[in-house]
Amino acid sequence: MTASVHSVAQVMAGPAGRRGWRARLAAWRVPLSILVLCLLPWVLPSQALAVNVLIYGLVAVGYNLLFGYTGMLSFGHAAFFGAGAYAAGLGIGQLGLPWYAAIPFGMLVGGALAFVVGLLSIRTRGIYFSMVTLALAQLVYYTALQATSLTGGENGLRGFTVARIELFGWPVDFLDPIKKYYVLMAFAAAALWFVSRVLGSPFGAVIEAIRENETRARACGYDVERSKVIAFTLSGLVCALAGTLFALHLAIVPLDTLSIQTSGMIVMMTLLGGAGSFFGPFIGALAFLLMEDVVALWTPHWQIVVGTVFILFVLFLPKGIWGTALAWRAGR
Amino acid sequence: MSAPLLAVENIGRRFGGFVALEGVTAAFEPNRVTAIIGPNGAGKSTFFNLLSGVLAPSAGTIRFKGRDITGTPQHRFVHLGIARSYQITNIFPELSVHENVRVAAQAFRARYDIWRPREAMSELDAKADAALAAVGLIGRRATTAKFLAHGQQRALEIAIALVADPELLLLDEPTAGMGPEETRDMVALLEKLAADRTVLLVEHKMKMILGLSDRILVLHHGRLIADGDPRHIQSDPEVRRVYLGQNDGYA
Numbered sequence: 149m150t151a152s153v154h155s156v157a158q159v160m161a162g163p164a165g166r167r168g169w170r171a172r173l174a175a176w177r178v179p180l181s182i183l184v185l186c187l188l189p190w191v192l193p194s195q196a197l198a199v200n201v202l203i204y205g206l207v208a209v210g211y212n213l214l215f216g217y218t219g220m221l222s223f224g225h226a227a228f229f230g231a232g233a234y235a236a237g238l239g240i241g242q243l244g245l246p247w248y249a250a251i252p253f254g255m256l257v258g259g260a261l262a263f264v265v266g267l268l269s270i271r272t273r274g275i276y277f278s279m280v281t282l283a284l285a286q287l288v289y290y291t292a293l294q295a296t297s298l299t300g301g302e303n304g305l306r307g308f309t310v311a312r313i314e315l316f317g318w319p320v321d322f323l324d325p326i327k328k329y330y331v332l333m334a335f336a337a338a339a340l341w342f343v344s345r346v347l348g349s350p351f352g353a354v355i356e357a358i359r360e361n362e363t364r365a366r367a368c369g370y371d372v373e374r375s376k377v378i379a380f381t382l383s384g385l386v387c388a389l390a391g392t393l394f395a396l397h398l399a400i401v402p403l404d405t406l407s408i409q410t411s412g413m414i415v416m417m418t419l420l421g422g423a424g425s426f427f428g429p430f431i432g433a434l435a436f437l438l439m440e441d442v443v444a445l446w447t448p449h450w451q452i453v454v455g456t457v458f459i460l461f462v463l464f465l466p467k468g469i470w471g472t473a474l475a476w477r478a479g480r
Numbered sequence: 481m482s483a484p485l486l487a488v489e490n491i492g493r494r495f496g497g498f499v500a501l502e503g504v505t506a507a508f509e510p511n512r513v514t515a516i517i518g519p520n521g522a523g524k525s526t527f528f529n530l531l532s533g534v535l536a537p538s539a540g541t542i543r544f545k546g547r548d549i550t551g552t553p554q555h556r557f558v559h560l561g562i563a564r565s566y567q568i569t570n571i572f573p574e575l576s577v578h579e580n581v582r583v584a585a586q587a588f589r590a591r592y593d594i595w596r597p598r599e600a601m602s603e604l605d606a607k608a609d610a611a612l613a614a615v616g617l618i619g620r621r622a623t624t625a626k627f628l629a630h631g632q633q634r635a636l637e638i639a640i641a642l643v644a645d646p647e648l649l650l651l652d653e654p655t656a657g658m659g660p661e662e663t664r665d666m667v668a669l670l671e672k673l674a675a676d677r678t679v680l681l682v683e684h685k686m687k688m689i690l691g692l693s694d695r696i697l698v699l700h701h702g703r704l705i706a707d708g709d710p711r712h713i714q715s716d717p718e719v720r721r722v723y724l725g726q727n728d729g730y731a
Contacts, residue, residue, distance in 0.1 A: 348597050350590035357583045360572035367532070367570070368640065369558035369587035378592065 170478075177426045178344045182337045184430075186330075195325045197441055199332065201434050203394045206336045208417040208429030209343055210386025215415070216424035217347065218379040219359030220270075223278045224285025225414050227265065228384035230406030232258035232391025234292065234305055237401045241308035242298075247322075247396060248313075251335065254392035255385055261288070262384020263377065270376040282408065289406040305401040322396075332393045339389050344426065346382060355379050359424075387414075416458050422468030431470045483546070485510045485678050486531070486562075486648055491540030492702075493526050500526040501702045504540070510647070513670075513679045515689040518699035519722065524682045525567065527699065528652050531680065532564040533557040544648070558587065563646035565637045567653045567682070573626035577617055577636055580625050581608035584640045611643040615669055631662030635669065642673070649679045655688065667692065690714070698722075 173180075189198040211225050235257035239245040245253055269280040292299045299305055313322050313331070322328050346352055354375050357365040366372045395401050404410060413436070421432020439457065443450035465472045484507035492502040501523040508514055516524050529535040531542065533554035541550045544560055552560070572580050585607045590596070612618045615635040620628060625636060634654060641649060654670065655663045667688055673679060674692065683689050689696065689710070696713040698706040700722045706713055713719055 345597075346594045349594045350586055350596065350598055350601065351592055351594040353579075353583045353586060353598055354591060356575070357572055360574055361570060363566075364570045364572060364640070365583075366555050367558065367564060367566075368584040369555055369644070370591055371553075371555045375592070378594075382594070 170474075174348075174426070178337075178341050181340050181427065181430065182333075185333050185337065189326055189329050192438075193441065195329060197437060199325070199329050199397055200437050201430070202329070202333060202336055203390050203397065204413070204417060204437065205430035205433035206339055206390040206393070207387050207414050208421065208433050209340065210383050210390060211414045212418050212423060212425075212429045213343060213346065213355075213386065214379055214383035215418055216422075216428070217352070217359060218355040218376060218383075220376065220380070221278050221415070222269070222281040222380075222383075223408075223411050223415065224265065224281035224283075224288075225383070225387055226406050226408070226410035227285035227288040228258045228262045228387040229391040229394070229410065229414070230292070230401070231261045231288065232388030233395040233401045233405050234299060234391075235388075236392035236395040237305045237308045238298070240310065241305070247310045250396070251389065251392045254395070255388045258388020258391060259381055259385040262388070263381045266377045266380030266384070270373055270380065282411070285406070285411055286408065289403075289408070292403060292406050299403075302403055304403050304405075305395075306399075308395070309399040310396060328397065332397060335389060335393055339386055343386060347426065351375070351378070416454075418468075419466075420458060420461055420468055422471030422474075425468075425470050425474065428468050428470040432468060435469060484508055484543075485545060486680075487543045488531070489541050489543070491530055491537040491542060493530060493535055494538045499702050501530070501699075502539075504699075504704045506697060506704065506707060508648075508678060508680065510678050511676065512694045513674045513681060513692055514695045514697060515681045515683055515693040516697045516699060517683065517686075517689065521701075522699040523702040524699055525652065526702075528564065528650055528680075528682060532562060532650055558644045558646065561644075561647035562650065563641035563644045563648075564650035565634070565641055565652055565654060567656055569630070569633045569637060571625050571633055571636050571640065573624075575625055576621065577612065577623050577625055577628065578605070578608055578621040580636055581611050581639050581643050584608075585611075585643045588644070607643055611639040614642060614672075615639045616665070629662075631658050631665065634658070634662075634666065638669065638673075647678060649673065649677050651679060651681045653682050653684065655683065655685055663688070 185202060188201060189195045192198045192201070207229050214220050214222055232254040236250040236254035239250040239253040240247060265281060265284045268284065269277055272280050293301055310322050313320050320327050320331065354370055357368065357370065358372055358375060362372055391405070394405065417432040417436045418429050419432065420435055421430065422428030436454065439454050440450050443453045461468065467475055487507040489505050491504050493500050504527065516527060518524050526535065530537050533552055533556070536551050541548055543549065544562065549560060572583065582604050585604045586601070589601055589604060609618060609621065612621055615638050617632060617635055617639060620632065625633065628636060638654065655666050658666060663685065670692055681693065693710060695708065696710055697704060698713060698719050705722065706716045706719045
């Protein structure tokens with residue numbers, strides 16, 4: 149009898165204890181992420197890889213807001229990433245915007261595009277939603293391909309190199325990769341903080357409720373369609389920010405930025421790391437790009453290896469790297 | 481006779497050529513329990529879906545507290561004061577029991593706030609816990625909802641509806657799929673709720689309905705064929721023919 153009482157007490161303490169470390173982890177998730185991002189250029193094999201992890205990790209974070217937390221599988225998020233990149237490049241090259249104005253400009257364009265695509269696509273659900281986002285993203289891709297005079301078509305957008313920036317009066321050599329990394333990182337850190345606030349807000353609870361049960365969320369008094377459009381737009385905004393950073397980093401915008409391959413890669417990174425978790429997307433981006441880097445050393449067909457790993461994850465570890473680690477830790 | 485809380489006039493719903501409900505007129509007074517019965521396919525669920533805004537009627541009007549609410553979008557209904565449960569358990573499976581009810585309470589406080597921390601609205605926790613206590617689930621508040629027993633999930637769904645403090649509570653087969661013991665608990669809960677609320681109830685368990693309701697509506701082939709107190713309904717020859725006599729299990 150005593151034994152069973154004891155085990156009941158343990159069972160009761162179990163979830164509370166788990167909630168304890170999870171809550172602590174959640175409270176520190178932004179400072180922790182920033183710390184890791186600060187260390188990234190020094191622990192990864194190359195600085196180029198670090199900046200790619202930063203940018204693609206941020207795209208995946210933005211995508212995760214929609215896919216992982218709202219439960220909507222978009223196949224067109226390259227459109228917002230690319231729109232941010234093209235708009236930032238055009239803003240600097242054509243409109244003569246300073247680099248720091250090109251970032252909000254790119255976000256505005258990418259966010260507006262996400263709002264429109266969101267409005268059109270949320271009328272459908274499931275596979276149809278994915279197909280509508282894919283089709284609209286392809287529309288953006290072909291527009292960029294055809295509007296050669298503006299976008300450079302197949303050659304990508306060029307001619308907006310930012311070599312030198314002023315930071316609070318201090319000149320910074322923007323061609324120095326490590327300095328550039330930390331400037332771009334500051335924006336990514338701000339975005340992470342923003343996403344963390346959104347996820348912890350009442351609206352964050354609403355989108356999770358929609359993911360869990362759309363019918364019930366509606367019956368609870370939430371305007372599901374409007375909430376989805378807001379989530380879609382916020383997600384697009386973050387991806388567009390990543391796009392502007394990408395443009396500043398490369399000083400060109402390849403047409404590929406808008407391609408279906410990019411959309412697919414965003415989905416893969418998010419799933420690989422763990423959709424619906426805060427750290428998952430960055431871990432997914434890191435794992436994906438590391439694999440690409442390492443495998444590409446001995447075979448040009450690195451996609452075969454990465455693709456196989458991805459399939460294995462979807463089949464056997466659908467919660468991704470971080471989600472599986474969390475579940476394993478909680479189950480112990 | 482007091483003014484009706486809810487009044488439907490000649491409402492109907494067609495799906496293409498199929499008439500699911502036609503020409504139903506009824507008024508519901510406050511603080512009474514009304515059961516809606518009828519054989520499968522009689523139009524009970526359609527009737528409920530019209531009353532909760534899931535479907536818009538293709539004919540007729542719905543008035544709530546004297547106001548025409550026909551065609552109001554579904555998500556507005558709970559704000560008007562009409563909450564419902566579903567025939568098939570409809571909860572947020574991956575959220576904790578407490579979060580299930582909290583998010584329902586939040587709809588009256590913050591729907592689009594993307595900035596303030598959730599924890600700042602601590603009054604929602606108190607509201608959620610009060611609703612959980614009312615249905616006897618307070619001890620399971622930290623449990624992930626999908627791990628609850630079936631009967632407890634149904635009770636959770638009622639807590640989700642209750643936290644809205646609705647004037648009209650629509651319950652679609654609250655004891656569906658329950659064993660005798662769970663049913664007894666649910667009936668006790670419903671009796672408690674019925675004391676100070678207006679309840680509309682779709683149910684199959686006849687014994688339970690007769691004990692619980694003040695009034696019974698009988699639907700058959702999408703039409704209202706009888707409307708009255710339980711004693712009157714039991715002796716109605718038409719009702720006996722289409723419903724009660726069919727299956728002794730119900731009677």
